[in-house]
Amino acid sequence: MPYINIRITxxxxxxxxxxxxxxxxxxxxxDVLGKNPQTTVVVIDEVETDNWGIAGETVTERRKRGA
Amino acid sequence: MPYINIRITxxxxxxxxxxxxxxxxxxxxxDVLGKNPQTTVVVIDEVETDNWGIAGETVTERRKRGA
Amino acid sequence: MPYINIRITxxxxxxxxxxxxxxxxxxxxxDVLGKNPQTTVVVIDEVETDNWGIAGETVTERRKRGA
Amino acid sequence: MPYINIRITxxxxxxxxxxxxxxxxxxxxxDVLGKNPQTTVVVIDEVETDNWGIAGETVTERRKRGA
Amino acid sequence: MPYINIRITxxxxxxxxxxxxxxxxxxxxxDVLGKNPQTTVVVIDEVETDNWGIAGETVTERRKRGA
Amino acid sequence: MPYINIRITxxxxxxxxxxxxxxxxxxxxxDVLGKNPQTTVVVIDEVETDNWGIAGETVTERRKRGA
Incomplete structure (x- = not known):
């Protein structure tokens, strides 16, 4: 009964x-732990690029710079 | 001062x-732990059915099948 | 198939x-949303009082002050 | 490589x-732990006031009351 | 730069x-989204069976019943 | 009434x-949003290096390699 949360921009x-x-x-x-898929939950959160930061700056800023 | 996060589709x-x-x-x-309600926080996240999976498939697919 | 995370000290x-x-x-x-209990997951996280802060101070400090 | 999640209304x-x-x-x-900023991730979640509760009521209700 | 949180008992x-x-x-x-693995973070939380519930009961109770 | 979750190894x-x-x-x-500190909650999660991955490998492995 694992719970997996995937957060992406x-x-x-x-x-x-x-x-x-x-x-x-x-x-x-x-495959790895033999968990029951019937009770395995996966939730994907999609986050605006203004709201995601790495290295101290937003992804919006990084995309503008071509990073 | 509990924090409760309720995630639903x-x-x-x-x-x-x-x-x-x-x-x-x-x-x-x-009722259960005698916590102070004044500092108890509850946050509800509503997640698109495309972004929620159980048993390896999205809730969107399950709803289509009538599951 | 809700997921509920309860975080307490x-x-x-x-x-x-x-x-x-x-x-x-x-x-x-x-009761509130008619959700299926069979696939409802609740996870409780118990957090050390040194690691929980409110009003800018740790719960450890607050407990010492009798707060 | 810390991960910081800031949740606000x-x-x-x-x-x-x-x-x-x-x-x-x-x-x-x-500053506090000498962590590498290059791999530090910050994610901000903005939550509707209907979905955020404190002291047992929604922020929407509190705002109406002027709280 | 995805963040993936895997929660298991x-x-x-x-x-x-x-x-x-x-x-x-x-x-x-x-494979699925072409994300950069260098900044992909995965965090595994292992939760005591007393603290994980499904179908309204703890995993500890379920294991005792052989479920 | 923000909720901030800081996850570190x-x-x-x-x-x-x-x-x-x-x-x-x-x-x-x-400072940034004028939030009320009295109801601001901060929770720090400390995660074993075996349970934290970046770039597809655990922090334990990275530390062994001197990364």
């Missing part, structure tokens, strides 16, 4: 890609 | 229902 | 009290 | 203010 | 298994 | 350093 992940993340993360817990 | 919870969740969760901590 | 909650929190939080989601 | 924080929170939180970890 | 995952979870989750974000 | 942060993080994070929210 909101930059266009498609429903298909999100379905793949959910499928893949669930399978990972089955 | 975004499927139409009303402001009244959310107020009830907040009231009920706060009262639960008072 | 580690100050002696018993297994019975924690079982009550889990039962009560699950029931709350059934 | 959604009440008009500007991109500049959010950039300041990210810069300040990153610097705090450098 | 504390039931004997080895350092090797945890290393596999970290490697696998990081690779999943590379 | 468990590598010897002292109670004094943790008190500084709590004080500093609370002050940051006052």
């Amino acid at each position: 909101k930059e266009g992940a498609t429903p298909e890609q999100k379905a793949q993340l959910i499928k893949g993360a669930t399978q990972l817990l089955v | 975004k499927e139409g919870a009303t402001p009244e229902q959310k107020a009830q969740l907040i009231k009920g969760a706060t009262q639960l901590l008072v | 580690k100050e002696g909650a018993t297994p019975e009290q924690k079982a009550q929190l889990i039962k009560g939080a699950t029931q709350l989601l059934v | 959604k009440e008009g924080a500007t991109p500049e203010q959010k950039a300041q929170l990210i810069k300040g939180a990153t610097q705090l970890l450098v | 504390k039931e004997g995952a080895t350092p090797e298994q945890k290393a596999q979870l970290i490697k696998g989750a990081t690779q999943l974000l590379v | 468990k590598e010897g942060a002292t109670p004094e350093q943790k008190a500084q993080l709590i004080k500093g994070a609370t002050q940051l929210l006052v």
